[in-house]
Amino acid sequence: MKKLMILVLGFVLIKTANAQLKKVDIVATGLTCSMCSNAIYKQLQVIDGVDKVEIDLNKNLFTVILKADHNLTPQDFKDRVEKAGFFVGTMVLYISYSNFTIEDGKQENNYVFIDTNPQTLNGEKQLRVLDKGYVTAKEFKKLSKKYVKYATYSVNNENDYHIKLVQE
Amino acid sequence: MKKGIIILILLIQLQTKAQELFVMTEPASNMPTGSIGVRTMNSFMFDKNNKLNYHLMPEIMWGINQKWMVHLQSFQSNRASGGLYLEGGSFYAKYRFYSKDDIHKHFRLATYGRFSINRADIHQEELETMGHNSGGELGIVATQLVSKLAISGSVSYEQATDNTSINKFPTKQSNNATNYTLSFGRLMFPRVYKNFKQTNINLMVEFLGQTLNENSKSNLDIVPSIQFIIRSRARIDLAYRKELYSNMIRTAPNGFLIKFEYTFFNVTK
Numbered sequence A: 001m002k003k004l005m006i007l008v009l010g011f012v013l014i015k016t017a018n019a020q021l022k023k024v025d026i027v028a029t030g031l032t033c034s035m036c037s038n039a040i041y042k043q044l045q046v047i048d049g050v051d052k053v054e055i056d057l058n059k060n061l062f063t064v065i066l067k068a069d070h071n072l073t074p075q076d077f078k079d080r081v082e083k084a085g086f087f088v089g090t091m092v093l094y095i096s097y098s099n100f101t102i103e104d105g106k107q108e109n110n111y112v113f114i115d116t117n118p119q120t121l122n123g124e125k126q127l128r129v130l131d132k133g134y135v136t137a138k139e140f141k142k143l144s145k146k147y148v149k150y151a152t153y154s155v156n157n158e159n160d161y162h163i164k165l166v167q168e
Numbered sequence B: 001m002k003k004g005i006i007i008l009i010l011l012i013q014l015q016t017k018a019q020e021l022f023v024m025t026e027p028a029s030n031m032p033t034g035s036i037g038v039r040t041m042n043s044f045m046f047d048k049n050n051k052l053n054y055h056l057m058p059e060i061m062w063g064i065n066q067k068w069m070v071h072l073q074s075f076q077s078n079r080a081s082g083g084l085y086l087e088g089g090s091f092y093a094k095y096r097f098y099s100k101d102d103i104h105k106h107f108r109l110a111t112y113g114r115f116s117i118n119r120a121d122i123h124q125e126e127l128e129t130m131g132h133n134s135g136g137e138l139g140i141v142a143t144q145l146v147s148k149l150a151i152s153g154s155v156s157y158e159q160a161t162d163n164t165s166i167n168k169f170p171t172k173q174s175n176n177a178t179n180y181t182l183s184f185g186r187l188m189f190p191r192v193y194k195n196f197k198q199t200n201i202n203l204m205v206e207f208l209g210q211t212l213n214e215n216s217k218s219n220l221d222i223v224p225s226i227q228f229i230i231r232s233r234a235r236i237d238l239a240y241r242k243e244l245y246s247n248m249i250r251t252a253p254n255g256f257l258i259k260f261e262y263t264f265f266n267v268t269k
Helices: A002-016 A034-045 A074-083 A137-146 A151-155 B002-013
Strands: A019-029 A050-056 A061-066 A087-102 A111-113 A119-129 A161-165 B036-046 B052-063 B068-077 B085-102 B105-118 B134-146 B149-161 B176-189 B200-212 B218-230 B234-246 B254-264
Touching (some): A019 A034, A019 A074, A034 A050, A034 A061, A137 B085
Parallel strands (some): A111 A161
Antiparallel strands (some): A050 A061, B036 B254, B052 B068, B105 B134, B149 B176, B218 B234, B234 B254
């Protein structure tokens, strides 16, 4: 029985491990001072599951490197930036995939892939979160028109994330 | 006034980054959630006989969440007795209700209120619930940050009451006033950020005005200042307050201000 449990557990781990969030890039908006950046840095640093936070103070870019096992979602980072008194202007997720098939408009767990061709993902990919609160207000206005065909996009459901592959 | 305009133009022309942590006024932005700030304002004001009026106003501030923050402050001065005397205290709250942010810029609106108790004698027509009068103040503040410059303006209504039963508010004076402020701030150094330990230097100029509602007497002050932000958490402000215009009785409008502040991040959830 125990062996079977381990086997099942191992299988579950492998299954979930084919899409693993490794790192998050966040550009915060509404600030230019290092005291403001420090406030965001302090908020991100204390999240359970965060290994370390690297900063580019001139770009207000925060690179959040995550530990191997975490249950963090984009909203966890967004909430922290807002707690510091600022907003997210750009959020890019670094997700490690193995044999992960995607299609335009297809939802996998809480992630909806949009503006994409059908393909199989392997290795670390960069994906931008395009939901309201993850882009500037100005950009969201534009995107809501562009992505009107995705029914879930305009709903502003907090629990699903619309992500788009960043072309390298 | 001319000098003020020159400083203003200079500030606008300098091509560096901005700050909005003003010396005399609060911006529409709040402290980070869960942070606690401690601050002391030391003002060395000179009356018409060049006698020094020293005011010590320590303050503790708390960012409750992204919308609300509160301050508790006490007022001491040497004005009456020569030694430091506890004159009163105040409670201040600010609510940020509008935010429009973009890369390197924001526009924010907040309302604020102050409730003060003071037992000092009332010695001037000017109303100041921060350190002189019992009473309250209710205002609105707008702050615009455009990558290189922070501009903040506020309008408030101030109501003074008796300074306890001993020091009644003079019946012939206006006990309410309208205040208006306009603040400009610019970050001068560093030009390029390397890390949090770099000292930031800001130059600021603020205009503070008051009109007594019952007799239309007014004043207008200019406060140029230099601010040092150390290790992205401590602040030292040096300022000079100068009366530009006044037709009301004021005890000691001109003088120096030194302010220290330290922020403790993530103290509460």
